[in-house]
Amino acid sequence: DIQMTQSPSTLSASVGDRVTITCRASHNIYRWLAWYQQKPGKAPKLLIYKASTLDRGVPSRFSGSGSGTDFALTISSLQPDDFGTFFCQHYNTYSGTLGQGTKVEIK
Amino acid sequence: EVQLLESGGGLVKPGGSLRLSCAASGFTFSSYAMSWVRQAPGKGPEWVSGISASGGGTSYVDSVKGRFTISRDNSRNTLYLQMSSLRVEDTAAYYCVKAAPWSYCGGDCYLFHNWGQGTLVTVSA
Numbered sequence: 001d002i003q004m005t006q007s008p009s010t011l012s013a014s015v016g017d018r019v020t021i022t023c024r025a026s027h028n029i030y031r032w033l034a035w036y037q038q039k040p041g042k043a044p045k046l047l048i049y050k051a052s053t054l055d056r057g058v059p060s061r062f063s064g065s066g067s068g069t070d071f072a073l074t075i076s077s078l079q080p081d082d083f084g085t086f087f088c089q090h091y092n093t094y095s096g097t098l099g100q101g102t103k104v105e106i107k
Numbered sequence: 108e109v110q111l112l113e114s115g116g117g118l119v120k121p122g123g124s125l126r127l128s129c130a131a132s133g134f135t136f137s138s139y140a141m142s143w144v145r146q147a148p149g150k151g152p153e154w155v156s157g158i159s160a161s162g163g164g165t166s167y168v169d170s171v172k173g174r175f176t177i178s179r180d181n182s183r184n185t186l187y188l189q190m191s192s193l194r195v196e197d198t199a200a201y202y203c204v205k206a207a208p209w210s211y212c213g214g215d216c217y218l219f220h221n222w223g224q225g226t227l228v229t230v231s232a
Binding site for chain 1: 142154217220228
């Protein structure tokens with residue numbers, strides 16, 4: 001199985017800050033990478049797929065980049081609603097492996 | 108509106124078996140790949156198993172291979188997960204998850220779009 005490793009595990013930032021979360025795959029996954037946001041007690045919500053394509057209704061302050069084994073999720077200007085845990089996922093016809101998550105706290 | 112309603116969870120002893128079901132409505136069930144995803148308390152979600160829209164292709168995470176079997180009945184709009192040889196580490200809430208439309212991947216893929224409310228599986232002596 002391909003392993004997905006995120007960093008950092010937690011981060012605390014202020015409203016308006018630029019925030020970047022990274023995700024590394026153990027093998028080349030091309031651009032089959034998604035990002036989700038999960039708030040406490042809720043199901044994860046898809047933000048980005050194919051490494052950089054925003055899902056419908058996702059604010060433009062979210063962006064994704066990368067290919068191969070190294071990927072990043074960037075929030076250009078952190079907003080109060082952006083708290084929660086963010087997960088990367090490698091997906092294809094055979095797998096839906098998730099990273100361990102990055103918890104984002106608003107200072 | 109997409110609805111996914113899981114059932115079948117409960118308390119079971121190590122080595123025991125359970126069968127989870129997921130009743131789907133609000134979309135054309137036979138057109139979408141489906142997955143089971145579990146989340147242990149305080150942990151992140153873990154993809155457990157997936158099945159193609161037709162049911163002809165199945166996949167599993169290594170830790171459940173040979174113990175869990177995913178299946179679907181497209182005539183009944185229902186997804187199943189047969190779990191056997193259960194271990195304490197299988198304890199988690201199990202979620203039925205609908206994949207994103209074909210346009211997102213150009214085919215079946217396990218990109219998560221809609222989630223059920225979950226059913227709790229507790230494995231304990």
